[in-house]
Amino acid sequence: MNILWHDWAGYLGVVLVLLAFLLLQARKLHGNGLVYQLMNVLGALGVMLSLLFGSFNASAFVMQLAWMVIGIYGIANSARVRRELKDVERRIS
Numbered sequence: 466m467n468i469l470w471h472d473w474a475g476y477l478g479v480v481l482v483l484l485a486f487l488l489l490q491a492r493k494l495h496g497n498g499l500v501y502q503l504m505n506v507l508g509a510l511g512v513m514l515s516l517l518f519g520s521f522n523a524s525a526f527v528m529q530l531a532w533m534v535i536g537i538y539g540i541a542n543s544a545r546v547r548r549e550l551k552d553v554e555r556r557i558s
Contacts, residue, residue, distance in 0.1 A: 471518035478511020482532070497543050506536035 485504035488494040494501040509532040516526045 469519070471515045474511040475515025475519065476511075478508040478513075478515065478529075481505070481508030481511065497539060499540065499543060502536045502539040502543070506533050506540070509533040509536065 481504045485494065485501050485508065489496055489501060494504075509529040513526060513529045513533070516522055516529070
């Protein structure tokens with residue numbers, strides 16, 4: 466059996482997404498934390514690569530695309546909230 470690079474990307478992507486969820490359930494990560502969001506975004510990217518260069522499945526691709534967009538939104542939103550908190554802290558001190 467010959468496993469190609471995009472297969473490995475897909476396997477790694479699945480492991481990242483599932484590990485992120487496991488760590489969230491074990492309360493080792495926060496759902497709005499950067500590590501959790503990055504694990505989801507990179508995991509979705511890995512699965513998308515395996516779908517693009519391997520056996521394409523449109524519904525799985527759309528789901529991974531949505532997963533990635535939601536993760537990127539979470540990262541951007543968390544960054545915005547951190548900036549706003551720093552601004553408030555600066556005004557108070």
